[in-house]
Amino acid sequence: MRAAILRAFGEPLDVAEVDRPEPRAGELLVRVRAVGICATDLKLAAGAxxxxxxxxxxxxxxxxxxxxxxRTLEPTGRRVACHILAACGQCRECLRGYPVFCDGAVRMGLDRNGGMAEYATVRADLAIPFSAGLDFADAAAAMDSVTTPWHGLHGVGKVQPGEFSLVVGVGGLGINAVQIAADAGARVAAVDIDESRRAAAQAAGAELVSAPADVEDIRDWSGGGVDLSVELSGTRAGFDVAATAVRRGGTVVCCGYFPGVEYGLDSARLVLDNIRVLGSRNASVTESAAALATVEQRRVVPRIARRADLSEVNDMLALLKAGRISGRVVLDPSQGAA
Structure with missing residues (x-):
């Protein structure tokens, strides 16, 4: 089968023929019809x-x-999206609700081989079925670019109807965060340095969009600050906007990160204004299924910016690195599968 292979960190991926994976007990074999790429893939390729x-x-x-x-490679009739994280479900971390910290956890495409190939394997209980009415590209994007902000907003931030929420960074995850917050009944604002991304956020349901320098407009709009800020840019400037915009007693949830970037908040503001700063990483398979359901019901519509063949993976990664992609790039490795 064809696959995109990382052979050396910092080098382009090699699209070549490799052996098809054999599913182990309890696993399914999936003919990959869509695989999204994002900033995490850039970090992975760089060894970061x-x-x-x-x-x-x-x-x-x-x-x-x-x-x-x-055995036959014939379709069974089931279309599935693959939850990323395979945890044991029995250890202390799993039982306390943090499967991402499970010592035995394995992440598809990160710790083990993933979906930039014609075929991939997935544990059967992590294969989430969806109907023929949903595009493969949207289902694939739901597994991270929808699931990650879903967990940040619902699982960590506990977004509530009627409250004021802010999304900082309207990229591949942020555009979905705007829709998730609006779908939850929150009033949503969005901040991004890029004017076209601000326009996309407004079209997706944001009541107010602004550049980072205009954060006071958000405080005025929300009557003194938002209840919940979700930071998705992974930059110190983005965190500063999220923290500045939040009201006393509010919450800042950080989903974005880059190694070496430090976040900070004045200690007096943190303590005297009772600000909560929380990290948000990954999600449970139940949350992935809930996120996928909102996509299937068209309550959240992932923004698929580009569709490409697997052979174009390095070109697509270069566009992503250059900041020339707004939304998700999705590759289709299935052409020529045998």
Whole structure:
């Protein structure tokens, strides 16, 4: 089968023929019909993820496709999206609600081979079915670019109807965060340095959009500050906007990050204004299913910016790195599958 292979950190991916994976007990074989790429793939290719995968490695953590019979490769009729995180479900961390910290957790496309290939395997209980009415690209994007802000807003931030929410950074995740917050009944504002992304946020349901320098407009709009800020840019400037915009007793949820970037808040503001600053990483399979359901019901519509063949993966990563993509790039590795 064809696959995009990371052979050396910092080098382009190699699109080449490799052996098709064999599903183990309890796993399904999936013919990949869509795999999203995002900033995490840039970090992975640069060797900036922790832990680093063993090389050679096949990336791809936003995956959707068709379940096939591993003997005949004939479709079974089930279309599935693949939840990223395979945790044990029994250890202390899993039982306390943090499967991402499970010592045995394995992330598709990050710790083990992923979906930048014609075929991939997934644990059966992590294969989330969806109907024929949903595009494979949207289902794939739901596994990270919808699920991640879903967890940040619902699982961590506890977004509520009628409250004021702010999304900082309207990229591939942020555009979905705007829709998720609006779908929850919150009043939503969005901040981005890019005018076209601000326009996209407004079209997606943001009542107010602004540049980072105009954060006081958000405080005025919300009557003294928002209840919940969600930071998705992964920059110190983005965090500063999120923290400045939040009201006393409010919450800042950080979903974006880059290694080496430090976040900080004046201690007096943190303590005297009773600000909560929370990190948000990954989600449970139940949350992934809930996020996928909102996409299937068209309550959240992922912004698919580009569709490309697997052979174009390096060009797409270059566009993403240059900041020339607003939304999700989705590759279709299925052409020529045998």
């Amino acid at each position: 993820t922790a832990p680093r995968p063993e090389l050679p490695h096949i990336p791809g953590h936003e995956v959707a496709g068709e379940e096939v019979d591993p």
